[in-house]
Amino acid sequence: MRLACVFVPQLALQSALRRTPELRGSPVALYEAPRGRDGREGRARITLVSAEARQAGVRPGVTAAQGRATCPGLTLLPYSAADTEAAEAALSDLGFAFAPRIEREPARVFFEIGDLGQLYPSEAAIAQVIQLRAARLGLGVRVAIAEHKAIARVATRAGERVLIPSAGEATFLAPLALAVLGEPLDAELAAILHRWGLRTVGMFAALPAADVTLRLGADGARLHRLARGCSDDPFHPTLPPDAVEEGVALDDAIAELEPLAFILRGLSDRLLARLACRSFSCAGITVRLQLENRTFDVREVNLAAPTREVAPILQLIRLELTRKPPVAPIVGVLVVARPARARGAQMDFLRPAGPAPERLAATIARLAALVGPENVGTPRCEDTWREEAVGMDAYVPGAAERPSPAPGAPDTLSIRRFRPPEEIEVMLGPDGPAALRGKATTARITVAAGPYRLSGEWWRRDEHGATGFSRDYWDVHASDGGLYRLHHDRACDRWFLDGYYD
Amino acid sequence: MTLPLRLLDDALAAHLVPASRLEHEPRRARLATGLAALDAALGGGWPAGTLAELCGRRSAGRTSVLHASLAAALVREQAVALIDTASAFDPRSAEAAGVPLSRLLWIRAGARQALQAADLLIGAGGFGLVAIDFGEQSPHAPTAAWLRLRHAAERQGTTVLVIAPGRCAGAAATAAVNLQGAQPLFVAASGPLLMSLQTRIAVERAVGVLPAPANQSVVLNFLAHRTQ
Numbered sequence: 086m087r088l089a090c091v092f093v094p095q096l097a098l099q100s101a102l103r104r105t106p107e108l109r110g111s112p113v114a115l116y117e118a119p120r121g122r123d124g125r126e127g128r129a130r131i132t133l134v135s136a137e138a139r140q141a142g143v144r145p146g147v148t149a150a151q152g153r154a155t156c157p158g159l160t161l162l163p164y165s166a167a168d169t170e171a172a173e174a175a176l177s178d179l180g181f182a183f184a185p186r187i188e189r190e191p192a193r194v195f196f197e198i199g200d201l202g203q204l205y206p207s208e209a210a211i212a213q214v215i216q217l218r219a220a221r222l223g224l225g226v227r228v229a230i231a232e233h234k235a236i237a238r239v240a241t242r243a244g245e246r247v248l249i250p251s252a253g254e255a256t257f258l259a260p261l262a263l264a265v266l267g268e269p270l271d272a273e274l275a276a277i278l279h280r281w282g283l284r285t286v287g288m289f290a291a292l293p294a295a296d297v298t299l300r301l302g303a304d305g306a307r308l309h310r311l312a313r314g315c316s317d318d319p320f321h322p323t324l325p326p327d328a329v330e331e332g333v334a335l336d337d338a339i340a341e342l343e344p345l346a347f348i349l350r351g352l353s354d355r356l357l358a359r360l361a362c363r364s365f366s367c368a369g370i371t372v373r374l375q376l377e378n379r380t381f382d383v384r385e386v387n388l389a390a391p392t393r394e395v396a397p398i399l400q401l402i403r404l405e406l407t408r409k410p411p412v413a414p415i416v417g418v419l420v421v422a423r424p425a426r427a428r429g430a431q432m433d434f435l436r437p438a439g440p441a442p443e444r445l446a447a448t449i450a451r452l453a454a455l456v457g458p459e460n461v462g463t464p465r466c467e468d469t470w471r472e473e474a475v476g477m478d479a480y481v482p483g484a485a486e487r488p489s490p491a492p493g494a495p496d497t498l499s500i501r502r503f504r505p506p507e508e509i510e511v512m513l514g515p516d517g518p519a520a521l522r523g524k525a526t527t528a529r530i531t532v533a534a535g536p537y538r539l540s541g542e543w544w545r546r547d548e549h550g551a552t553g554f555s556r557d558y559w560d561v562h563a564s565d566g567g568l569y570r571l572h573h574d575r576a577c578d579r580w581f582l583d584g585y586y587d
Numbered sequence: 588m589t590l591p592l593r594l595l596d597d598a599l600a601a602h603l604v605p606a607s608r609l610e611h612e613p614r615r616a617r618l619a620t621g622l623a624a625l626d627a628a629l630g631g632g633w634p635a636g637t638l639a640e641l642c643g644r645r646s647a648g649r650t651s652v653l654h655a656s657l658a659a660a661l662v663r664e665q666a667v668a669l670i671d672t673a674s675a676f677d678p679r680s681a682e683a684a685g686v687p688l689s690r691l692l693w694i695r696a697g698a699r700q701a702l703q704a705a706d707l708l709i710g711a712g713g714f715g716l717v718a719i720d721f722g723e724q725s726p727h728a729p730t731a732a733w734l735r736l737r738h739a740a741e742r743q744g745t746t747v748l749v750i751a752p753g754r755c756a757g758a759a760a761t762a763a764v765n766l767q768g769a770q771p772l773f774v775a776a777s778g779p780l781l782m783s784l785q786t787r788i789a790v791e792r793a794v795g796v797l798p799a800p801a802n803q804s805v806v807l808n809f810l811a812h813r814t815q
Contacts, residue, residue, distance in 0.1 A: 439666040440713030448711035452694055452704055460695035464678040464688050475678055480692050493685035495621035495655035498648075498784050498809035501675040501722070516778070532771070534779040560781040560811075568646040568771045568784065584675065586771070586784060586811070587650035 087208070087251075088320060089183070089198045090237035091215060092227045093176055096192040098133040100172035101162040103223035103355065104333065112138035112156050116149045117164045132164065167332045167417075171355070175222045178329060178359040182218055183211075186322030188234070193241070195234055195320060212246045222358055233316035239265055254314025259287030266308060274305060286312045325363070328371075330421040331355050338377045338414035342406055345415060349402055352420045353395045360424055366391035366446065368425035372402055375417030382411045387458060390446035390480070391425040397447070400454035449480060470541045471554065472570075472583060473502055498586050500570060506581035509571065518561055521571065523582050528563035535559035536573070551576060560586070615761070618716065618746050620652065621659035621685070624805045625764070628790050632659075633716075634761045636744040638737040640792075642753050643766030645723065648786035649750050650675075651684070651809045652766070653718055656748060658685035665715025668692040668708050670701050673722035683812040698724050702732055705747060709739045721751040733759035754791070763792035766807075784809045 093099055098115045102108060118129040129149040141156035152159050176194050180187035184196035198211055205211045212228040219226040229240030231249040239258065240247040242265045249257045258265075263278055263286055283289045290312040298306040310316065331352045339345050349372070360367055368391045374382040386401045440448070453461045465476035509523030517533040536557035543553035556572040563569055568586040573579075617631030626632045633639045633656065643649045653669075658681075660667045667690070669676065674695045678688055696704045701719050708717050717740075726749075733756040740747045749756055754763055769786040773779040788805050 438713055440711045444711045445713070448707050449692075451707050455704060455707070456694060456696045456700055462693060463691055464676060464681070464693045466678045466682060466688065472677075472679070475676075477693070478689070481689075493658070493683045493812075494810070495658055495685055496807070496809050497651065497654070497680070497684045497812045499650040499654045499680035499684060500677045501650050501673070502677045504674045532773050532779055534773055534781050562771050562773070566644065566646060566769070568769075568781070584677065585646050586781075587646050587648060 086320070087198050087230060087232060088195050088234055088237050089211070089215065090229045090231070090234070090241050091176065091179060091194050091219065092229075092238075092241035093172065093192045093219075093224050094227060095133050095135075096172055097164055097169050098135060098162075099224055100168035101165065102135075103172055103175070104165075104168055104351065105162070106223060108160055108162075110137065111135075111160060112141050112143065112158055113160045113162060114138050114143055114149075114152050115164055116152075116161050129161075131161075163336075165334060167334050171331045172224065174326075174329060174331075175224060175355070175359050176219075176226075177325075178362050179215070179219050179222060179224070179226075181325045182362040182364070183215065186324060188321050188323060190238075193238065195237065196322075197320070198230060208248050209246075212248065216246065218362060222362060223355070233314075233318065234320055235311055235316035235318040236314060239267060239311070242267055255287075255290060255312075256314075258312060258314060259285065259290065261286045263289060266311060271304070274301065274308065277301070290314075328421045328423050329356055329359050330419060331359075332373075332417065332419035334375075334417045335415065338416050340414040342403065342410070345406070345418070346399065346403060348418055349420065350395065350399055352418065353398055353402075356420060356422045357393050357395055357398075360422060361393055363424065365424035365426065366393050367398060367422045369423040370398055370402065371421040371423075372405075373419040373421070374411055374415045375419075376411060376413040377416050378413040380413070382415075388450050388453065390449040392447045392450040394447045394450065397450035397454040400451075401458070404454065404457070470539050472539075472558075473504060473506055475502075475504075500584050501587045502584040503582055506572070506583050509580050509582045511571070511573070511580040518559055518571070518580075521561070521563065521569070521580075521582070525582060526563065526565050526567060526569075528565040528567065530561045530563055532562040533559050534561070539572075558583075618656075619659050619663075621655035621662075622652065622807060624807055625652065625788060628788060628805050629762060629764070629793055633746050633748060634794070635746050636741050637761040638733065638740055638747045638749065638756055638759055639762040639764075640754055640756055640760045641748060641750045641764050641766070642791075643769075643786075644752060646771075646784070647766035647769045648784055648807060648809060649766055650680070650720075651784070652764075652807070653720065653748070653750055654681050654684035654686055656716065657681065657691065657718065660716040660746075661685075661687055661690055663715065666692070666713055667716045668694065668714055668718070670694045670696055670704050670708075670717070670719045671722075672696060672698045672701050672720060672724065675720070675722055680812065698726055701726070702728055702736060705736060706739060709736070709743050709745045709747065712743045712745075714743070714745045716746045716748060718748040718750065721749070721755075723752055725752055726755050728755070730757055730759065733757065737761075760792060761794045762790070765789045765791050781811045783811060 113135040114131045115133040116129045116131050118126040120126055131145055131147055131152045134143045138159055143152045143156050149161050180194035180196045187194050187196040201211050208230050215228050227241045227245050229237045229247040231237040232251050236254045240249055243261055294309055297309045369388055370386040372384045384405050386405055462477040462480050465478050467474035467476050507523050509521050511518045512520040518530050520529045536559055538557050540555035546552050555575040558572045561569050570583045572581055616635040618635045619626050619632040641649055657667055694704050705717055705719050708714055737759045766786050766788055769784055772783045774782045786807050
């Protein structure tokens with residue numbers, strides 16, 4: 086089983102740079118201010134530095150002020166657990182882009198690459214593609230491909246892109262310094278090996294296994310097996326999470342929508358990049374706002390169709406927040422995206438080409454952002470005798486496959502509805518309505534056909550406590566030329582204009 | 588050697604078209620409306636991949652023509668969208684006219700958003716017909732907006748049908764049909780009963796149709812659909 090190990094060096098620093106990509110290539114350092122027992126923040130110390138900062142002489146461990154003094158152009162970024170968590174999640178998504186199951190470790194993921202050989206010509210190409218995809222997520226990674234997980238883990242400490250052939254582990258490890266064995270090699274063990282005069286992994290591997298076990302115990306034996314290219318560390322795969330999320334903790338509370346929109350754009354950009362990495366689209370968004378008054382404001386934003394475009398998603402979030410603004414300033418934002426497979430469709434040779442599913446989904450999402458998601462879809466006749474009732478279903482682009490209802494007659498007279506029906510005044514004559522007056526028209530009625538009684542729904546109770554309906558419908562030709570449909574509500578003795586034939 | 592025109596056979600002469608009546612635009616494919624009389628008047632239907640207008644006052648029969656056109660496009664398995672600015676669409680009427688509702692994309696938009704929504708739909712590509720129903724409101728959009736919509740429709744091969752009380756797209760429309768003089772027909776049973784609506788169509792503009800249909804006036808007859 087061939088395994089790839091993807092490692093993010095200086096994960097915390099890279100996480101911070103994902104949020105501020107404009108700082109890449111400049112001297113940057115990450116600092117942390119430890120809290121004392123009294124809860125006060127101690128002196129800020131630099132924990133990680135970029136290559137540019139290191140070149141300028143800044144080293145981890147110095148104070149922020151010392152770092153600034155060494156390199157005047159140094160940018161100091163605070164450590165953020167939320168950023169690191171988001172970067173870890175992005176790394177997991179990278180793994181799921183290549184394999185259905187991965188194993189996670191801090192700053193590392195492992196996954197099988199056996200099947201990828203059918204897509205890429207060589208393992209070198211696979212490693213290169215992994216690094217390219219990681220760069221799109223804002224992560225610079227090291228990739229190692231080996232037969233065993235532990236060997237691949239060690240190899241990521243040895244170089245940017247390492248390919249270890251099967252049965253070539255010992256040969257690869259032999260010239261490396263003992264320090265690459267990393268985590269199994271603790272300081273005490275390292276000191277012992279140093280006293281024995283051992284400097285490389287090969288020198289350690291050459292020792293007899295039984296003697297090493299006798300002198301160094303179980304830990305030493307495990308390290309020795311690793312040095313010989315053997316590993317009994319199994320692969321523990323996990324399944325992908327149902328949702329992907331990105332969050333940020335704000336230094337200063339935000340009370341207005343504009344700066345919040347700026348933050349949401351960055352978060353949404355990163356979320357959609359992660360979804361795209363796994364060939365997913367976004368089916369819906371949950372925005373969780375942490376407020377200054379220590380409460381949370383959670384908003385659900387549903388999309389009419391899955392999309393990978395940021396603009397309609399942002400527009401919908403903005404509409405939602407404008408409709409009901411948060412009650413207090415915001416100190417933290419978490420955006421969770423629900424992944425959905427992008428719809429594929431097989432075009433029919435004999436049918437007209439319809440809209441491309443991906444573009445159509447994006448268009449529907451944009452339309453929903455423009456007019457509101459409740460106003461985009463396919464119409465549905467409700468199962469009721471109330472004539473004005475209409476429902477809306479989600480528009481399914483592939484609905485062409487569904488059976489159509491029996492064809493009607495194209496020369497059927499259609500009606501246009503007033504929604505809701507407009508209340509009117511009606512003057513009654515001996516044969517029914519004789520004149521009508523409303524917002525839409527005021528006219529004398531020349532012909533009135535009816536009444537046609539419709540009633541039902543006695544088993545339902547509306548918000549006013551009324552049950553059912555009973556109406557007398559009329560088709561009338563008015564002196565203004567309109568051919569109207571109106572009804573008399575027998576329950577409340579009022580007249581309504583339903584629409585007109587057109 | 589050239590022959591004088593008078594020497595040509597009458598049958599051959601009938602096929603000659605004077606230069607003054609040559610088409611300014613290449614002949615377009617047609618999108619049948621589903622109504623034979625209207626198709627004949629328009630030279631086969633709405634011009635495909637461009638902008639057409641359907642005008643008329645209240646109860647003139649515009650909605651019936653719209654539903655017939657939507658049904659005809661859906662029967663051809665084209666993708667069809669309706670932008671409804673008045674939320675006046677009646678699914679029962681449409682279904683009775685042969686519109687398979689599950690395949691119709693219905694967008695309820697304000698009059699101001701209608702052109703933007705149409706632009707988005709056309710930009711997506713693949714739609715055969717996009718209808719914008721302004722109901723009884725006359726859209727106030729500059730000529731440039733209509734021209735832009737028409738060019739987008741031409742690029743994507745989408746027919747845009749604008750339904751409004753009067754002409755609004757001007758020269759940007761390749762075809763314009765006005766419905767007028769509608770008369771309902773009631774029959775006497777135990778009382779009067781609405782049977783049908785007769786309306787007269789006037790093709791006011793039809794670029795690329797020969798002979799020019801300026802004076803054509805055809806009657807359409809729509810039958811009332813009864814559910815009770």
